[in-house]
Amino acid sequence: MSDSDTVGRPGAPGLARGARGGAAPDTAPEAPISTPQGSGGTPAQPPKVITRPGDKIFKALTVGSGVFVVAMIALIGVFLLIQAIPSLADNQANFLFGRDWDADPEGGLAFGVLDLLLVTVFSSVFALIIAMPVSLGIALFLTQYAPRRLARPFAYLVDLLAAVPSIIYGLWGAYVLAPALAPVSTWLNENLGFIPLFATGTSNLAIGQTIFTAGIVLAVMLLPIITAISREVFDRTPPMQVEGALALGATKWEVVRTTVLPFGRAGYISASMLGLGRALGETIAVLIILSSTTSHFGFSLFDGGDTIASKIARAAQEFNDPRGAGAYIAAGLVLFVLTFVVNAFARSIIAGHKEYE
Amino acid sequence: MAKRIDVKDLNLFYGKFHAVDGVSLAVPPRNVTAFIGPSGCGKSTVLRSLNRMHEVIPGARAEGKVLLDGEDIYASTVDPVSVRRTIGMVFQRPNPFPTMSIRDNVVAGLKLAGERNGKKLDEVAEQALRGANLWAEVKDRLNRPGGGLSGGQQQRLCIARAIAVQPDVLLMDEPCSALDPISTLAIEDLIQELKKDFTIVIVTHNMQQAARVSDQTAFFNLAGVGQPGRLVELDDTERIFSNPTQKATEDYISGRFG
Numbered sequence: 001m002s003d004s005d006t007v008g009r010p011g012a013p014g015l016a017r018g019a020r021g022g023a024a025p026d027t028a029p030e031a032p033i034s035t036p037q038g039s040g041g042t043p044a045q046p047p048k049v050i051t052r053p054g055d056k057i058f059k060a061l062t063v064g065s066g067v068f069v070v071a072m073i074a075l076i077g078v079f080l081l082i083q084a085i086p087s088l089a090d091n092q093a094n095f096l097f098g099r100d101w102d103a104d105p106e107g108g109l110a111f112g113v114l115d116l117l118l119v120t121v122f123s124s125v126f127a128l129i130i131a132m133p134v135s136l137g138i139a140l141f142l143t144q145y146a147p148r149r150l151a152r153p154f155a156y157l158v159d160l161l162a163a164v165p166s167i168i169y170g171l172w173g174a175y176v177l178a179p180a181l182a183p184v185s186t187w188l189n190e191n192l193g194f195i196p197l198f199a200t201g202t203s204n205l206a207i208g209q210t211i212f213t214a215g216i217v218l219a220v221m222l223l224p225i226i227t228a229i230s231r232e233v234f235d236r237t238p239p240m241q242v243e244g245a246l247a248l249g250a251t252k253w254e255v256v257r258t259t260v261l262p263f264g265r266a267g268y269i270s271a272s273m274l275g276l277g278r279a280l281g282e283t284i285a286v287l288i289i290l291s292s293t294t295s296h297f298g299f300s301l302f303d304g305g306d307t308i309a310s311k312i313a314r315a316a317q318e319f320n321d322p323r324g325a326g327a328y329i330a331a332g333l334v335l336f337v338l339t340f341v342v343n344a345f346a347r348s349i350i351a352g353h354k355e356y357e
Numbered sequence: 358m359a360k361r362i363d364v365k366d367l368n369l370f371y372g373k374f375h376a377v378d379g380v381s382l383a384v385p386p387r388n389v390t391a392f393i394g395p396s397g398c399g400k401s402t403v404l405r406s407l408n409r410m411h412e413v414i415p416g417a418r419a420e421g422k423v424l425l426d427g428e429d430i431y432a433s434t435v436d437p438v439s440v441r442r443t444i445g446m447v448f449q450r451p452n453p454f455p456t457m458s459i460r461d462n463v464v465a466g467l468k469l470a471g472e473r474n475g476k477k478l479d480e481v482a483e484q485a486l487r488g489a490n491l492w493a494e495v496k497d498r499l500n501r502p503g504g505g506l507s508g509g510q511q512q513r514l515c516i517a518r519a520i521a522v523q524p525d526v527l528l529m530d531e532p533c534s535a536l537d538p539i540s541t542l543a544i545e546d547l548i549q550e551l552k553k554d555f556t557i558v559i560v561t562h563n564m565q566q567a568a569r570v571s572d573q574t575a576f577f578n579l580a581g582v583g584q585p586g587r588l589v590e591l592d593d594t595e596r597i598f599s600n601p602t603q604k605a606t607e608d609y610i611s612g613r614f615g
Contacts, residue, residue, distance in 0.1 A: 148415070240452040246413055248466040248518070249442030258465065262456035 080333040087326025095330060099296050101311065103327035111327045113308070113334050115297045120307040120335070122299070123211045123286070124279035127218030132272050134219070135226035139268075142227075143234040144256055155231060162224035170288035173217035178208030178289065185212055185302060201302030202293045209291035212301040217285055222275035229274065233267030234260050266350040273346030277339050283309040308335045359386040359556050360426040360525040362407060367421035368585075369402050369411060376402050378585035380421075382575055384526075389552050391567035391594065392560045394577035395609070399586025400560050403577070404528050407558065408444035409437040425525065442470060445519035449531045451511030453503035453518070459486075460499040462514055466522040481521050489517035490547050509540020516547065520555070527551060529559040533566065545570050564610060568598050576606045 088095055090109045093102075098112015138158060142151050185205045192198040203210045241259040250258060291304035292314070306314065312328045319325040362384040369377040377399035384390045392400035405411040406419050409430060422429050430440045445466075453462045463482040464472070472478060482499070486492040491513040495506070503514055512532060519527060529548075533541040548557060548570045561567050567574050575591040590603045601607045 238452070240448060240450055241454065243410065243413070243448060244452040244454065244515070244518075245465075247408065247410055247441055247446035247448075248469055248522070249438050249440075250469050251438050254469055258454060258457075258469075262454070265456075 077333075077336065080329055080336055083322075083326050084330035084333050085326075087323050088330055090323060091327070096334075101327075103315070103324045105321045105323045109323060109327055111330075113331050116306055116308045116311050116331060117334060117338070118297050118299075119211065119290075119303075119305040120280055120309070120338070122297075123215045123218060123307060124276055126211065126215035126301065127222055127279045128272060128276050130216065130219035131222035131226055131275060135223055135230060135271075135275075136268065138223070138227045139230035139234055140256060140260070142231050144252065144260065155228075158224050158227050160224075161220070162228070166221065166282060166285045167288075169217050169221055170285035173213055173285060173289045174209070177217060178210075178213045179206075181208050181213055181216070182206050185210065189302060196299050197301055199298065199300045199302070201298060201300035201304070202295050203291045203302055203304035205302060207291070209289055209304055210302045211290065211305065214286050214289045215301070217289060218279045218282055221282065221285065222279055225278060226268075226271045226275045229271035230264060230268045233264040233271075237263045269349050270346055273342055276342055280307075280339060280342065281309055281335065282307075283313045286310045287313050308332065359554060361386045361556065362526060362558070363422075363424040363427075364403075364407070365422040365424065367403065367406060367419065367423065369399065369406055370416075370418050370420075371414065372416035375585040377406075378587045380588045382588060382591050384556060384558055384573075386556045387552060387554070388573065389548060389557045389559060389571045391571035391574045392558065392577060393562075393564060393567050393574060393609075394586070394589075395579065396562075397586070398577040398579050400575075400577045401530055402586070403588075404530055404558060404560050405446075407526070407528055408446055409440045410446060412437065442466070442522060443524055444526045444528060445522065445524035447512070447515050447519050447527070447529045447532045450535045451508055451515050453506075453511050453514050455502065455504040457503060458500045459495050459503050459506070459514060462503040463517045463521050465518060470522065482517075485517040485521035486514075488520050488551070489513045490543060490550075491517055507540070509536050509543060512536060512540065512544060513547065516544070516551075520551065524555065526556045526558065529557065531560050531562060534562060541566070564598075568594060574598070576601070576603070576609060578605050578609070 087103075087109060091111060092108055093100065093110040093112045095111065095113055097114050098110070099115045100110065100112055101116065102110045142155050142158075146154060182205055185208065188198045189200060189205060193200060201210065237260045241263065242255055245255045245258045286307050287310040290306060290310060292306060293304040297303055297305050308331045312332060315324075315328055319328070364380055364382045367377065367380045368375065380399075380403055382390075392404060394400050402411060407423055409419075411417050411419055419431060421431070423431055425440075425444070429435070430444075453459075454465060457465065460479070460482045461468075463485050464478045467478060467481060472481075483492060483496075486495060491510060494510060495514075498505075503511065506514060512535075516527075516532075533544050536544065545566065548559065551557060559567075559570065571594045573591060574594045574597040576589045576597065577586050578589045579586050590597065590601060590606045592601070597606060598610060601610065
């Protein structure tokens with residue numbers, strides 16, 4: 001109300017301009033309105049700001065919370081760095097490109113993180129490749145196809161998957177899924193073994209302590225995360241968009257394709273990256289499932305090995321020597337940085353589509 | 358092209374709520390029919406039932422007949438999707454697809470219908486944008502997103518999108534209610550031109566607008582709160598606004614209620 005009053009006075013000369021602007025086709029009719037307001041020229045009175053104690057307290061609280069989060073992340077980074085530097089200085093191997101891990105301080109430190117990093121990324125990406133399409137399917141089913149009566153309990157069930165502790169997933173993976181997958185992995189290995197992905201690896205297929213098993217378990221763990229966020233985003237598709245597509249004669253799938261998917265795309269990608277972050281850091285399930293090995297990672301799904309997180313967890317009981325522990329903390333630092341890279345990557349994807357939102 | 362509509366004893370429901378009771382009316386081709394009436398009287402509901410958009414709301418259903426050149430669009434053999442391809446609709450708020458360019462917005466309906474020929478699509482896009490009086494304003498930025506246009510331009514983009522598929526009928530649900538007076542005027546002028554090719558039904562809250570753009574006017578009203586809306590009177594616009602036969606119509610038009 002008061003807004004239109006203030007615009008009224010300086011807007012008067014602008015009105016004539018606006019009318020002519022309407023005739024000239026390339027100027028938008030709304031454009032002139034902002035100009036007279038900005039260059040009004042009337043000596044602006046100092047605005048009277050009313051502040052009550054509540055404002056001050058609330059502001060302090062919110063600013064404090066914001067600073068706290070940033071400080072926490074910075075402090076964690078600094079902690080990792082400080083702990084890692086002495087060990088890195090003593091390291092006799094190339095840390096980033098070395099493939100062998102010897103963090104026993106007795107014989108001199110020689111640790112390289114490359115193999116751990118590769119297994120971490122490889123298993124997580126494999127999990128993501130399985131989880132992304134399945135989550136997309138579940139989220140679309142829940143928001144677009146399922147009858148409302150079914151959608152709610154079903155969504156609740158999917159959310160419940162996120163609440164299952166990862167140790168349970170680990171046990172299930174190692175004792176139920178791993179043997180059950182043996183025929184599948186044997187078949188893949190025998191028939192598609194010429195592809196490096198399915199080549200014979202370091203792990204026994206009959207027992208199934210492979211990256212293949214771990215990746216599938218990780219995928220199940222990612223499902224609820226990606227599904228929950230995607231579902232929220234898809235649900236927020238503006239009804240006007242949906243009606244617009246329907247009125248053009250779009251079928252259900254065409255409505256999804258022209259409105260729901262483009263609208264939810266950025267949210268779906270963020271959700272997937274959040275899931276990837278979870279997979280990269282997952283520790284206990286991977287620790288239980290994967291068989292440890294001393295041979296190098298060969299880019300096969302049927303390799304064993306260790307991710308950064310599971311390697312650290314395996315050694316955690318023996319952190320009695322700061323130099324040995326420092327080696328593991330250095331690996332942790334790599335994981336820390338990796339999650340940052342993943343997040344930055346996700347953001348760059350989303351930013352690329354900003355124009356259309 | 359430009360078919361006539363005959364509505365016969367149409368009853369509309371939202372779940373158990375009886376929203377519109379026994380509407381019968383006829384819309385001749387190449388003619389503008391305006392629906393007026395107080396809020397909640399069911400005029401938008403009737404409009405949405407004319408291309409079977411009413412039923413996309415969960416629980417909503419329709420009883421009765423809507424004949425498009427004699428063919429019942431509610432017959433059990435008729436696919437609602439194909440009905441909507443021949444009866445276009447423009448909504449209250451402009452709703453271009455935000456992720457599509459201006460050109461792609463215009464040809465979205467054709468693409469849904471399976472047209473893939475890029476050259477043909479370009480031609481249709483130009484034709485439809487000219488038809489919607491928008492071509493001169495956007496011809497240099499056809500590949501920019503449709504969401505970057507002003508509100509009035511977006512609404513004309515939506516009209517272009519609706520007419521690009523060459524519908525038989527064009528339905529407009531308060532198309533100017535979110536627009537400024539200049540954009541409203543542009544749309545009203547456009548309706549006069551579109552009338553040459555299309556049968557148009559428009560819902561409006563603005564009685565001057567109904568008087569300006571329409572050939573015949575239908576007045577809807579409620580008997581009371583919780584009662585279904587019904588059609589009170591349908592007549593030539595001139596007669597409705599000068600000499601209506603019903604007392605309720607006269608009261609509404611002269612501003613005595615609603």
